[in-house]
Amino acid sequence: MKRTDRIIALTEILLTHPNELLSLGYFAERFDTAKSTISEDLGTIKESLRIIGRGYLETIPGAAGGVRFLPSINQEEAEIFLANLAEELSKSERMLPGGFIYTTDILYKPAIVRPLGLIFASIFRKRNPEVVVTIETKGIPLALMTADCLGVPAVIVRHGNKVTEGSSVSINYISGSSDRIQTMILGRKALGVGKKVLIIDDFIKAGGTAKGIMSLMQEFEAEVVGLGILMEDTSWNVTRLVDNYLALLQFDVSDSSIEQSAVKPKNMLYNNL
């Protein structure tokens, strides 16, 4: 195999196995070449990825070591992406009665949630979450893509019990904006005890759901290391039930006119990237 072919194959393997520790020995055997050659190739790939600002190739030395590709997005690309998304979400046909916004298509489009997951992962990686938690249904794709970029499992809190999940823990919570009492439930096996969790959700208004998930996390002795939200509803002008969350976009239904966009990116938060 020529060097160029090997480098392309190596790049492909690294990118399609994000966060997995792959040993030099594995590559040396697979490409029937010396570890020193592989090491040199990996150095070239690492530098190229650094130049284009798309992820980091981490080298772990020693016998149990190897390399691990950590996907990330650079600030410029993230800003452009979120500005375009805000523009799309501001279209007048997305405004629904009651001050709601239609986002379902966006939240299930892989070409959109993949980069969003990459942005959340780039922001929260340094807090070393072990699990990404969300509540069904619309937050699932965001949580899954974030978990994929971080190399950790996703855990989905549900509204109802299922026979296929074994014993579970449930709590009641008050949806802050509607004052309704609801139930959320999570299987004992799903999360384990004492994990560092990153909570991801698509929307925040009063914060009742987010607060509910945080209470549920206490039942599992989990440490919440971050709360990432795609969009906050800024029309909620009362104190929210949670603080310390990071929203990528803000939505203000009163701004949905020709002069003003209803959805705007929250620029000042990019310094977290």
Next chain:
Amino acid sequence: MKRTDRIIALTEILLTHPNELLSLGYFAERFDTAKSTISEDLGTIKESLRIIGRGYLETIPGAAGGVRFLPSINQEEAEIFLANLAEELSKSERMLPGGFIYTTDILYKPAIVRPLGLIFASIFRKRNPEVVVTIETKGIPLALMTADCLGVPAVIVRHGNKVTEGSSVSINYISGSSDRIQTMILGRKALGVGKKVLIIDDFIKAGGTAKGIMSLMQEFEAEVVGLGILMEDTSWNVTRLVDNYLALLQFDVSDSSIEQSAVKPKNMLYNNL
């Protein structure tokens, strides 16, 4: 930029923008080089990907043309992956009372559902689905990853109505194995009319849910081009309500002994890959 660096950057862009048509002009401008040079680089990448059997670089000629990376997995890797997954799912601690199997953790683990989505995409791509449809909740990650590999949106059928989805169509269906009447619902905007859809779900027993989704699809004048299921329950020995589905694994609770694995891969179906 040296040729090797450019080739790594090109490979990265192609792999992280699956199914997107990218023009030679776009690359030529981005890398400040001639289209003929880019064309030569892409030829090298195409050949390397072909050798390792991981996806296909499609070239579309003409002024509006360019290249598009179509992710896929080769048969050998798919077989090894599904055999390992069957072994994991056969562990005795996964068996739940009532002949159920615990799969929740697996279905929300990106490192597992990503390859599963790639397998479904590799099988069903030739039928040109325009949308991947599933029903909440556990099928969502599989559907999303399949949609990502196919470059199409996912659409999630729900069990209850939401104010944020506008007008919707609902049907009642009978869960074949439990004889309960349930409701499924899908927003008018979510799917549009006359689409080619691929249905993906995690489990099939009697086939009531799958049949329900197919009836719902008729309401949208959709053409169902495929039905992909992660696991079929072979303990259901009555005729199923749907046929023509493709399952990757089979589960037989009566086989869950030391000598027999409860879950096995369905080898004969790989000729679809």
